[in-house]
Amino acid sequence: MAASSRVALPLNRSLLKMGERIAVAVSGGADSTALLLALQEEAAELGIGVSAAHLHHGIRSEEADADLEFLRGLCARLDIPLHVDHIDVPARAAAEGETVEEAARHARLAFFDQLMQQGTVHSVATAHTQDDQAETVMMKLIRGAWTEGLGGISPMMERASGRLIRPLLPASRQDVLAFLKNRDQKWCEDSTNASTVYTRNRVRGVLMPLLREFNPSIGATLSAIAELAREEHARWQPEIARLLQQLxxxxxxxxxxxxxxxxxxxxxxxxxxxxxxxxxxxxxxxxxxxxxxxxxxxxxxxxxxxxxxxxxxxxxxxxxxxxxxxxxxxxxxxxxxxxxxxxxxxxxxxxxxxxxxxxx
Structure with missing residues (x-):
């Protein structure tokens, strides 16, 4: 395929620091597959080292095993190191009194922290998109949120171990699918994405299509609101810290x-x-x-x-x-x-x- 016909994936390249080793958190889904492929293509130009990180959650056993095999094949083809760990998320959830979603999130963060603390990587990149941002803002609105809540998913989170970055936030799901189609790159589908048990899935499958009837650019609109909310919250922080010290x-x-x-x-x-x-x-x-x-x-x-x-x-x-x-x-x-x-x-x-x- 001619270079001029290649579809580019919108990325926040300001998050990608020259000389850094970055692990892309991959599930095998479309978003993380696209982010891994895009960073691998631009690694030399950006001056970064790229690897992949996958946590097997112990859920959807056969399907999850197939996802891992897909990722092994993809990373081998791309000549990218793949870091893998396994955890029984349902068992952790029961032991800690967490929901399965909470247990999975905490397990992923612990895995990412371990990679960064060991010095294996400097940062971990997650494949949150503009659509994820819009869905998050809507979920916060439904539940009731302060300004920082409406800020949704932050492009970067500093942890004691290193940085979590979301360079794919400028890209819509349509951008992702167009990029993958342009590269003739397959991905895995998570069967739980169709389950209406999860609030996010209902927001994604029911509420967002309805909102697009009123505003076809609702994803970009809600993402812009999130950015404004984060800026407002950041502006307040020094003032509140000063008042706390005084009062x-x-x-x-x-x-x-x-x-x-x-x-x-x-x-x-x-x-x-x-x-x-x-x-x-x-x-x-x-x-x-x-x-x-x-x-x-x-x-x-x-x-x-x-x-x-x-x-x-x-x-x-x-x-x-x-x-x-x-x-x-x-x-x-x-x-x-x-x-x-x-x-x-x-x-x-x-x-x-x-x-x-x-x-x-």
Whole structure:
């Protein structure tokens, strides 16, 4: 095929650093197959080393075995090293009290971390596309999300072991299929993608086609919203960090002055003077409370944050009363994950007593 007729795959090449060894997380599906092939074709020009990484999840046993054999053949043909590991995801899910999806995600991250910690690779590239981004934003909207949630899939995630990068985010699924067809490259189909048990599959198969009737470019539109949301969140971060340093106080006041800090290792606490919170605008109050709680290992939803504001007398005036939330001084409100909010005459105190298990 003439070079001029070759279809290019849209990539975020700014994520690909010269001299890096990059493992492409491959499942055998269309997206990861296309990303692996595209990076292999451009490796010399970009100055990167390319390998592939596949985790056999212990699900869909025969189909998964066939996926692995497909990948072995593909990597051999492309002369690309293939890193493989096996894990029984259903057994992990049962042992850890996770859903199968959560267990699979945590297992993949552990596999990627291991490759980077060992120095086998510097970064791992996952094959998330523009369609994945749009579906993620819609799922966040359905569930209710803050600005950072609407940011969806970040192009790059720094981990202690190395970087997770998503260079395929600019590409739509149509781009991927056109690229593979142009290369006459086959891929594997995951039978679970057709299952309506999974929310993402219902969003992909039912909701997104409906939205395309209103806006044929809905994928690009939602991806642009995600980028704006990430930029907004990044803009807020330094300001909230500064306010936390200025306004957050440890422990609680004691007679004669000073503050008593919790002595139990499993207890964390922080307090704010109500008057200093009151002078802040509502978006800043929300973000400050959420940031303080997040440092304790808990992520607050919109409803929980509003309940804390109601307890503190800092909610918007038009907020309907909530009979489950006390609004007088010297009251407390018990929330999920061991989190408790306490209101005194002068302060709002947030306390978490942990049972030792991390908040997921």
């Amino acid at each position: 957050a106080m440890p422990g609680k006041p004691v007679r004669g002055g000073g503050r008593a800090v919790a002595t139990l290792p499993e207890e964390q606490g922080v307090a704010f003077e109500l008057e200093r919170l009151r002078v802040l605008d509502l978006p800043t109050r929300r973000r400050l409370i959420r940031a303080a709680v997040e440092r304790m290992g808990v992520r607050l939803g919109a409803a929980e944050t509003l309940r804390i504001l109601l307890l503190a007398g800092l909610a918007p005036p038009e907020t309907p009363p909530d009979p489950t939330v006390p609004t007088k001084p010297n009251s407390r409100l018990q929330l999920a994950h061991g989190l408790r909010a306490e209101r005194s005459v002068r302060e709002l105190r947030l306390v978490r007593v942990s049972d030792g298990s991390p908040k997921r």
